[in-house]
Amino acid sequence: MANNKRIDEPTGIETVGHEWDGIEELNNPVPRWWLITLYLTVIFALGYVVIYPAVPLANGGTQGLWGWTSRGQLAQEMAAGAASRKAATDAIAGMPLDQLVKDEKLLQLAIAGGSAAFKQNCVQCHGSGAAGSVGYPNLKDDDWLWGGNANEIELTLNHGIRAADDPATRTSLMPSFGKDRILNPAQVGDTAAYVLSLSGKHPKDAAATRGAAIFAVNCVACHGTDGKGLRQFGAPNLTDAVWLYGGKPDQVSASIHKARAGVMPAWNKKLDPVTIKMLAAYVHSLGGGEDFTTATSAPARGSPGNAQTK
Amino acid sequence: MLKPNSPASPTRFFVKREPVFPKAVQGPFRRFKWLVMILTLGIYYVTPWLRWDRGPYAPNQAVLIDLAGRRFFMFNIEIWPQEFYFVAGLLIMAGVGLFLVTSAVGRAWCGYACPQTVWTDLFQHVDRLVDGDRNAQVRLQAALWGAEKAFKRGFKWSIYLFISFWTGGAWIMYFADAPTLTVDFWTGQAAPVAYVTVAILTATTFIMGGFMREQICMYMCPWPRIQTAMLDEKSLIVTYKDWRGEKRGSVKSAEKNPGEFGDCIDCNQCVAVCPTGYDIRNGQDIQCITCALCIDACDSVMQQTGRPRGLIDYATLDDCEAERAGGEPRPISKALFHTRTLIYMGVWGAIGLALLFALGTRTRIDLAVQKDRNPPFTVQSSGEVRNDFTVKLVNMQARPRLMQVSLEGLPGGTFWTGDISRDAAARALTVTVPADRVAPLRVYVVAPAGTAPQKFAFTLRALDAEGGGDRSEVRFDAPRENSDDDEGEQE
Numbered sequence: 001m002a003n004n005k006r007i008d009e010p011t012g013i014e015t016v017g018h019e020w021d022g023i024e025e026l027n028n029p030v031p032r033w034w035l036i037t038l039y040l041t042v043i044f045a046l047g048y049v050v051i052y053p054a055v056p057l058a059n060g061g062t063q064g065l066w067g068w069t070s071r072g073q074l075a076q077e078m079a080a081g082a083a084s085r086k087a088a089t090d091a092i093a094g095m096p097l098d099q100l101v102k103d104e105k106l107l108q109l110a111i112a113g114g115s116a117a118f119k120q121n122c123v124q125c126h127g128s129g130a131a132g133s134v135g136y137p138n139l140k141d142d143d144w145l146w147g148g149n150a151n152e153i154e155l156t157l158n159h160g161i162r163a164a165d166d167p168a169t170r171t172s173l174m175p176s177f178g179k180d181r182i183l184n185p186a187q188v189g190d191t192a193a194y195v196l197s198l199s200g201k202h203p204k205d206a207a208a209t210r211g212a213a214i215f216a217v218n219c220v221a222c223h224g225t226d227g228k229g230l231r232q233f234g235a236p237n238l239t240d241a242v243w244l245y246g247g248k249p250d251q252v253s254a255s256i257h258k259a260r261a262g263v264m265p266a267w268n269k270k271l272d273p274v275t276i277k278m279l280a281a282y283v284h285s286l287g288g289g290e291d292f293t294t295a296t297s298a299p300a301r302g303s304p305g306n307a308q309t310k
Numbered sequence: 311m312l313k314p315n316s317p318a319s320p321t322r323f324f325v326k327r328e329p330v331f332p333k334a335v336q337g338p339f340r341r342f343k344w345l346v347m348i349l350t351l352g353i354y355y356v357t358p359w360l361r362w363d364r365g366p367y368a369p370n371q372a373v374l375i376d377l378a379g380r381r382f383f384m385f386n387i388e389i390w391p392q393e394f395y396f397v398a399g400l401l402i403m404a405g406v407g408l409f410l411v412t413s414a415v416g417r418a419w420c421g422y423a424c425p426q427t428v429w430t431d432l433f434q435h436v437d438r439l440v441d442g443d444r445n446a447q448v449r450l451q452a453a454l455w456g457a458e459k460a461f462k463r464g465f466k467w468s469i470y471l472f473i474s475f476w477t478g479g480a481w482i483m484y485f486a487d488a489p490t491l492t493v494d495f496w497t498g499q500a501a502p503v504a505y506v507t508v509a510i511l512t513a514t515t516f517i518m519g520g521f522m523r524e525q526i527c528m529y530m531c532p533w534p535r536i537q538t539a540m541l542d543e544k545s546l547i548v549t550y551k552d553w554r555g556e557k558r559g560s561v562k563s564a565e566k567n568p569g570e571f572g573d574c575i576d577c578n579q580c581v582a583v584c585p586t587g588y589d590i591r592n593g594q595d596i597q598c599i600t601c602a603l604c605i606d607a608c609d610s611v612m613q614q615t616g617r618p619r620g621l622i623d624y625a626t627l628d629d630c631e632a633e634r635a636g637g638e639p640r641p642i643s644k645a646l647f648h649t650r651t652l653i654y655m656g657v658w659g660a661i662g663l664a665l666l667f668a669l670g671t672r673t674r675i676d677l678a679v680q681k682d683r684n685p686p687f688t689v690q691s692s693g694e695v696r697n698d699f700t701v702k703l704v705n706m707q708a709r710p711r712l713m714q715v716s717l718e719g720l721p722g723g724t725f726w727t728g729d730i731s732r733d734a735a736a737r738a739l740t741v742t743v744p745a746d747r748v749a750p751l752r753v754y755v756v757a758p759a760g761t762a763p764q765k766f767a768f769t770l771r772a773l774d775a776e777g778g779g780d781r782s783e784v785r786f787d788a789p790r791e792n793s794d795d796d797e798g799e800q801e
Contacts, residue, residue, distance in 0.1 A: 104729075127684075127685075128684060129682070129683075129684030129685045131684065131685035131688065138685075138688060140685065140688040140696075140698070141688045141689060141690055141691065141696070142690050142691055142732075143690075143691040199693075237691065240691035240692065240693070241689055241690070241691060241692065241693035241759065242689060242690075242691050285728065285752070287688065287696065287698055287752075287754045288688075288690075291731055
């Protein structure tokens with residue numbers, strides 16, 4: 001077919017010899033820049049095949065001269081990231097939290113690091129905004145079961161709450177007053193009425209008066225005679241506006257009936273001390289964190305580390 | 311010119327570049343070009359080294375584009391990213407300014423001030439310095455490669471490279487403190503982007519100024535194409551007065567046959583001096599950048615032959631028509647102002663005044679409030695409702711300023727910040743905002759239990775003599791009235 005080659009008169013160039021309905025094609029050479037580019041890519045490809053992993057073999061493939069792997073590159077980049085943070089994390093590691101909260105620049109770094117760690121480890125229960133949900137404390141408010149200064153928060157993070165695998169964990173156990181037949185359902189209802197009356201959510205009526213008597217016998221050991229709770233037991237303040245398991249009468253009754261015992265893991269098993277310290281700084285910064293001075297002057301406060309109960 | 315499919319050039323679809331060896335020329339326009347070159351190059355090279363004292367909190371470089379710090383300094387003006395419209399306004403003014411210049415004096419930008427023209431001109435002077443004037447250059451171009459040619463070419467291209475390098479080197483000085491950057495650059499401590507920028511600009515200057523030259527104007531630049539649409543018969547152009555010049559003939563021919571020939575003696579000087587190698591006697595063309603060197607050349611020839619100057623001259627086509635019909639030549643100054651020029655001038659001036667007004671009345675203090683939405687509110691143990699905000703106090707002055715942030719509305723509300731304790735909560739707090747900085751504050755606003763969701767505002771006031779302030783309205787979220795019955799109290 002390609003035997004009809006002829007010289008095209010106006011241009012003086014040979015045709016390729018094909019002809020479609022009178023249309024012919026000139027046999028112009030490929031542009032030189034194009035050819036040069038092609039040869040360059042070929043040279044590049046040869047080098048690439050030698051240097052990088054390229055040819056698949058029966059078991060794996062060629063490794064390449066430089067031994068590059070994407071996994072290795074990731075490890076390298078992670079190491080570089082850690083190295084770039086090293087100065088900051090070392091400084092944070094070497095500074096006690098009560099000093100750290102005063103060092104504005106380092107504190108900002110710690111809060112930023114804590115915020116990142118929080119999003120990986122804590123949001124599952126406490127929510128992305130740290131506002132918690134029923135049974136999972138809101139970390140933004142100023143109500144703390146076990147203490148809200150930075151050291152107490154760090155201790156809670158390290159050893160968790162009722163964490164089975166950590167002997168130093170914070171622990172306490174409220175009896176299931178209804179389920180274990182310590183109180184009958186009517187008594188549970190009366191106690192709930194009294195507890196709610198402490199914050200004005202229930203009138204001080206006959207039920208509340210009956211409940212007060214029951215409370216005085218069964219509850220004051222942990223919740224205090226005034227119902228304001230005791231932090232060494234993680235016993236909540238019953239007179240305030242914050243209700244971890246809900247503040248409606250039936251919710252409070254349910255809490256008295258079957259008791260509550262929330263659990264938090266001991267994070268020192270999973271996270272390094274610097275990360276935990278940064279998490280403590282972050283949680284402390286959320287708006288409800290207590291100063292060291294206010295914390296010590298608070299009436300009901302457990303000393304750090306004094307976690308054993310019952 | 312070349313016809314694409316003529317038998318003489320069977321496969322050629324573009325004109326091969328004819329090398330241009332412009333001849334040196336003296337005259338008023340050449341002197342003006344020297345002046346413009348000294349001015350523009352001087353501005354370009356010297357500006358980054360000018361100092362301007364802004365006090366201890368801001369750089370002391372007069373013109374500085376601080377990309378990392380996101381600031382643009384120009385003498386006593388400092389522009390923040392959110393004020394970039396000033397730069398946009400300047401660019402629009404530059405655009406309208408080009409229109410204005412074009413409608414008044416034609417392609418004056420191309421002829422005198424365009425960087426491509428200035429650097430090409432500079433490089434052509436280098437050519438003459440190393441190789442000699444036009445004829446010597448033509449001879450050297452045609453000569454076989456030998457020791458002399460190799461040396462001259464090497465020497466010339468080294469000078470090209472040197473100029474190009476300084477051009478690229480000057481550019482980066484606008485983006486960092488010039489003395490520091492110079493030291494860093496030579497000690498290998500400057501940012502890689504500095505070296506890359508210098509390399510790229512060196513290469514482009516070397517190639518565009520040294521070799522591509524007029525081809526940039528003819529094939530790459532959009533401006534000559536836009537100008538062909540903008541020029542009209544009222545625009546000043548460089549033009550050959552053919553009714554006076556034709557028919558061309560040498561001085562001897564004219565002496566032999568008086569009356570038969572025009573003033574043009576066909577000496578070709580106008581072509582010889584042209585930096586783009588154009589023959590202006592063919593009429594206005596995209597290739598003519600109106601640098602007016604042909605006017606200088608022709609005028610000196612006319613003077614030598616005892617004829618009146620201005621055979622090639624600045625003129626409008628309208629004036630040419632009038633002159634051809636026997637009218638008096640009109641002075642150039644009268645061609646400068648016509649309707650279009652005045653309209654452009656009005657637009658240009660209006661934008662300029664608007665920018666000046668905006669510059670004079672802009673505030674150097676700003677307040678931006680961002681509310682935390684997750685969660686929208688927090689109930690405190692006391693039952694009070696807390697909303698959290700990130701409040702940004704912007705101090706655009708180069709000195710620390712004392713400012714007061716206060717609440718407006720929200721009865722019973724108080725706030726404290728991340729830096730102070732809850733005990734110090736108040737309705738107004740003073741903060742010292744560092745110089746030239748945005749100070750982000752974590753702000754916790756509490757209102758009494760039972761506060762309904764509502765709007766309130768943060769107000770900012772500078773407590774120094776300069777004063778000024780800002781206000782930002784935001785929403786305060788709170789549990790609904792009957793929250794006892796819903797899930798609102800799960801905290």
